[in-house]
Amino acid sequence: NAGVTQTPKFQVLKTGQSMTLQCAQDMNHNSMYWYRQDPGMGLRLIYYSASEGTTDKGEVPNGYNVSRLNKREFSLRLESAAPSQTSVYFCASIQGNGYTFGSGTRLTVV
């Protein structure tokens, strides 16, 4: 099915561990985004990629890195996870108006 695919859906990390959240879209969209969702704070932009080969910081980039591997894939890496990074992470892509979101990754850092 066409859309945005995120993996994994759930993850528990220990403080200090690293991991990469994967995101792929098959709609040939140019722009891709990573958001985190925390209770009472809505969605906050971590990083985005306006087009293949470019990435830019959003509102809350500290503690994260991203890679736009090709037009389809945009990964988010936590180098040294902290409890403050416990959140639900959404990847999205867009062409024109309206995001298409992935189903989210629920990450818990203990």
Place this chain on the structure above:
Amino acid sequence: AQKITQTQPGMFVQEKEAVTLDCTYDTSDQSYGLFWYKQPSSGEMIFLIYQGSYDEQNATEGRYSLNFQKARKSANLVISASQLGDSAMYFCAMREGGTYKYIFGTGTRLKVLA
């Protein structure tokens, strides 16, 4: 800096009645886009409706309409004939023209009562 404000953390509405979810925004740009998304308890984000800053007519999509008052910088979502399946979190969002960045409000949780 641009900002989206949703002042209603939670709302209740009786089934089959209409409900308005409030959204105000702040931007210095003349060109921008306003969006509403629905997030049911299953967690996925569903795009509902879009309004461009230059659109003269209010956007409508089925039972959803966007009450756009540009001078007041408000973009309220109106859901007509509420259904139990409308119970969800609703987010207002804005894109400034010429950028790829979107910002979201903190959301309003709507509960439809039978």
